[in-house]
Amino acid sequence: MKKFILNNISRLPIFINKLLLKLNRSPSLIYGQEYANFFKSLQEEEEYDNEKDLINLINRSIDDVPYYSKYQKISTIKDFESQFDFIDKDVVSRNFDILKSKTMNEDDYEIVTTGGTGGNPLKLLVPRNRYIVELSVMHDMWSRVEFRHHTRAVIRNRKLEESQEYIINPITKEVIFDGFRLNSNYFQKIYDIIKFFNIQYIHAYPSTAYEFSRFIYDNKLDISFVKAFLSGSENVYKYQKEFITKKLGVLFYNWYGHSEKLVLGGYCSYSDNYHIEPRYGYFELIDREGNPINTPGRVGEIVGTTLNNYGMPLIRYKTDDYAEYVGNYCEKCGRRVTLIKNIEGRRNGNKIYGADGSTVTTTALNFHDDLYMALAGLQYIQNEKGVLDVLIIKNNYFTENHEKRLKDHFKSKFSLGTRVNIKYVDKLIKKPNGKFVELLSTVK
Numbered sequence: 230m231k232k233f234i235l236n237n238i239s240r241l242p243i244f245i246n247k248l249l250l251k252l253n254r255s256p257s258l259i260y261g262q263e264y265a266n267f268f269k270s271l272q273e274e275e276e277y278d279n280e281k282d283l284i285n286l287i288n289r290s291i292d293d294v295p296y297y298s299k300y301q302k303i304s305t306i307k308d309f310e311s312q313f314d315f316i317d318k319d320v321v322s323r324n325f326d327i328l329k330s331k332t333m334n335e336d337d338y339e340i341v342t343t344g345g346t347g348g349n350p351l352k353l354l355v356p357r358n359r360y361i362v363e364l365s366v367m368h369d370m371w372s373r374v375e376f377r378h379h380t381r382a383v384i385r386n387r388k389l390e391e392s393q394e395y396i397i398n399p400i401t402k403e404v405i406f407d408g409f410r411l412n413s414n415y416f417q418k419i420y421d422i423i424k425f426f427n428i429q430y431i432h433a434y435p436s437t438a439y440e441f442s443r444f445i446y447d448n449k450l451d452i453s454f455v456k457a458f459l460s461g462s463e464n465v466y467k468y469q470k471e472f473i474t475k476k477l478g479v480l481f482y483n484w485y486g487h488s489e490k491l492v493l494g495g496y497c498s499y500s501d502n503y504h505i506e507p508r509y510g511y512f513e514l515i516d517r518e519g520n521p522i523n524t525p526g527r528v529g530e531i532v533g534t535t536l537n538n539y540g541m542p543l544i545r546y547k548t549d550d551y552a553e554y555v556g557n558y559c560e561k562c563g564r565r566v567t568l569i570k571n572i573e574g575r576r577n578g579n580k581i582y583g584a585d586g587s588t589v590t591t592t593a594l595n596f597h598d599d600l601y602m603a604l605a606g607l608q609y610i611q612n613e614k615g616v617l618d619v620l621i622i623k624n625n626y627f628t629e630n631h632e633k634r635l636k637d638h639f640k641s642k643f644s645l646g647t648r649v650n651i652k653y654v655d656k657l658i659k660k661p662n663g664k665f666v667e668l669l670s671t672v673k
């Protein structure tokens with residue numbers, strides 16, 4: 230029904246949609262009073278200690294969830310850390326039935342599957358009203374770049390019908406574009422439409438934000454009406470951020486989240502460290518032995534525990550995402566929250582194999598910024614040990630000298646006998662879900 234209404238609204242004449250987007254000014258009307266209250270509480274309280282919430286959830290889970298019945302009740306974080314084992318995707322898929330609470334009201338929950346493409350999806354039971362926390366915290370984070378329930382252009386994983394250039398959801402205030410049609414012609418259409426609607430926020434994957442920014446820059450289009458890109462769900466590369474913020478002069482707001490939705494954090498108005506949101510979930514960073522990391526500069530795995538899902542609580546869930554610990558206080562915005570940086574998802578692997586079996590990470594292949602500035606795109610493909618294809622999209626600044634430097638660079642990074650083929654292309658390869666990953670590898 231909702232889908233039917235939306236489809237038909239978006240077929241209304243464009244000026245009516247423009248009016249609807251303008252009239253829609255009340256988040257509580259859209260998302261309900263519970264959302265409005267939660268959002269308000271986030272805006273008002275600077276600091277929030279989630280330890281009590283965690284302890285409540287843990288003790289209730291021990292009573293209600295068969296999988297956790299083996300544990301003793303806890304009263305401190307120390308008890309929690311010393312007692313609870315880590316779980317991961319495999320544990321959850323094997324134990325789906327006994328991870329469900331015996332006392333929950335089934336009507337309040339629904340089953341979702343995550344990580345749909347590449348690998349086996351994970352089935353989870355989640356609260357139907359989860360959007361209250363999820364949207365509130367997200368919108369609160371976006372307010373760091375002065376987002377106040379504005380209309381957004383969304384260029385993500387939506388595939389539209391051939392005949393549709395975009396669709397409009399005046400309720401969520403989204404003008405949605407096709408995330409699988411990213412070429413110059415379509416970028417021009419996107420530009421014309423966001424200008425027509427005077428849209429100030431563009432919600433896109435970092436790789437798309439970057440590609441679109443290059444298009445705007447190369448065609449010398451006016452982008453001064455756009456305030457910020459809102460970007461998440463992919464690794465961010467320095468050259469992307471630098472180009473968008475320095476060359477194009479648009480703010481770039483990035484956040485970290487993961488498909489099981491236990492941890493969320495983003496930039497603040499002044500710093501690109503990720504501020505972990507304590508109302509969203511309980512965060513830990515652990516080393517290989519499972520010990521908590523709280524020394525700046527150390528890298529570990531992100532582990533999350535739900536604070537809201539009593540129906541199927543995931544406790545100490547290892548995300549397979551890694552980050553560097555920065556601290557527990559942001560001097561710039563004054564918030565006392567955990568700060569991390571250099572987040573990297575390793576689900577798709579980041580290792581490239583040389584001819585002798587040694588490995589180099591994609592991070593270690595990074596080169597100088599000025600070399601990046603001559604590229605409009607970069608991707609690594611490995612289907613065989615010792616052979617690497619480097620896909621490169623050149624831009625106008627690219628010269629023979631750049632090519633030589635690239636070759637030297639790669640030669641210096643790999644063991645003898647490794648073949649590196651530089652291939653110039655017009656387009657990089659996206660995964661079926663529309664996301665970009667820097668390395669596509671079939672080598673195990």
Ligand SMILES: [Zn+2]
Pocket residue numbers: 497498499500504559560561562563564
């Ligand atoms: Zn801050």
